[in-house]
Amino acid sequence: MPRPVPAATAALRVLRFLSGQPVPVSAVRIAEALELPRSSAYHLLTAMADEDFVVHYPDDRTWGMGIAAWEVGHGFARQEPLARLARVPLARLVDRVGQSAHLVVLHGTEVLYVIEERAPGRPPLVTDVGVRLPAHLTASGRAILASLPGPQVTALYPDKASFTSRTGSGPRSPTELRRLLATTRQRGYATEDGEVTAGFASVAAPIEAGTIHASVAVTWQSRGDVGDLVEPVRQTAAEITRRLRH
């Protein structure tokens, strides 16, 4: 088992902490949040600023994220085959159905929005790229969970305490989830209406390629039939699956 590298770990935790803040924060705030010695925090932040991962705003006495964090994040998108292969099919989906679409991956019990393709005339979505949401509340997450083996889903959601709610709806127990996922599995797609954001609905289909846990979804302001959207979404997910299998 390799040994710890405490300063490296601290740097990465600083990045993660800062990326969760809406505004730049003070060094002391960072030190407290990560339980770092105050003077060490200054040395660390300065080293990170020297590499452009952090910026110091002396007038405000705050520290914020630097441009290198942004660049490195996009390096991930270029390296990750899923993100690379999915971009064009997703663009085609949007052009075809005229609604915004996204590519989502599962991480633990949450989904992470990897690509968002906005449709013309539609506002940017709450499900902004980089955002995490509880998997069981989103169509995207449900589509992925439905494609997982039962024991794996059980390991992720062992009891009622595993369930969070955003708008008061959505499954609240393993039994409810299992029933919901059985329906999803049978249909081959998942839906969600108002469980993430009131007034918005989604339909999602899983990408089924070995160890990749991801899905394609379309989101729109809910007021009507999902029927027209299911086939394009499923075809897009199938196309991405095919591309991944080469």
Next chain:
Amino acid sequence: MPRPVPAATAALRVLRFLSGQPVPVSAVRIAEALELPRSSAYHLLTAMADEDFVVHYPDDRTWGMGIAAWEVGHGFARQEPLARLARVPLARLVDRVGQSAHLVVLHGTEVLYVIEERAPGRPPLVTDVGVRLPAHLTASGRAILASLPGPQVTALYPDKASFTSRTGSGPRSPTELRRLLATTRQRGYATEDGEVTAGFASVAAPIEAGTIHASVAVTWQSRGDVGDLVEPVRQTAAEITRRLRH
């Protein structure tokens, strides 16, 4: 002057290196590229993998970027006022002119693409988000350089050695650049045709808000008049400027 934090710096350099690779790479390759001791590289990579910034692929004996790098990169977009404020105006610009648009910031002598809004039916651009290009070859970069004080431009481009070329065109000396920027300044916008990618042209206008060096651009397959696009681009840049000044 605070002291170095070598392990933190090494971790960040690993991230930067990995983000520039098209595929995951071996630990030895990373160690060589960054001049790290081999055994230290393993400890470092493992610590980074424990924080999800790096992933180990044991079957391939390679190491690639992890999902935390992606998330942190998007935390930057949420925290950076420019990226946040520009998203809706840029979406409106695309809906209005029917061409893809982007928001660009200057970093040294390069521009960095921060937001890309793809227009319906248009292919994804070579100027993908997270990509850097030489500022003097792009409309976006020229618009920003034209809004800088003369001595600052001279400091960035002191001599002929400062100039790179991608397609054999574009300014090659400080004198040529100065002339080009004078025209740009007079018109209030910059253009580029085939200097980044043959067959594509751009028009860009600067965002002028204090210390922010950024611009808005529209890109299209070049074959005709720029005239219809200039006003919408300039208005979008002016709107973003206004928002930033509140």
Next chain:
DNA sequence: TGAATGCGTCTCGGATACGAGACACTGAGA
């Protein structure tokens, strides 16, 4: 099959990195 190469892990010793705490400076509030 055996040898070579490369990956990953481990131990040891010493020097470098780290935390504690002090100091200087600045800005805000009484």
Next chain:
DNA sequence: TCTCAGTGTCTCGTATCCGAGACGCATTCA
């Protein structure tokens, strides 16, 4: 104006972190 709180920088001493190098294992090639 003075005081206090908070930010940023610095020194010192020590213990923890680091690099060197060895070892084990797996894969590939002759």
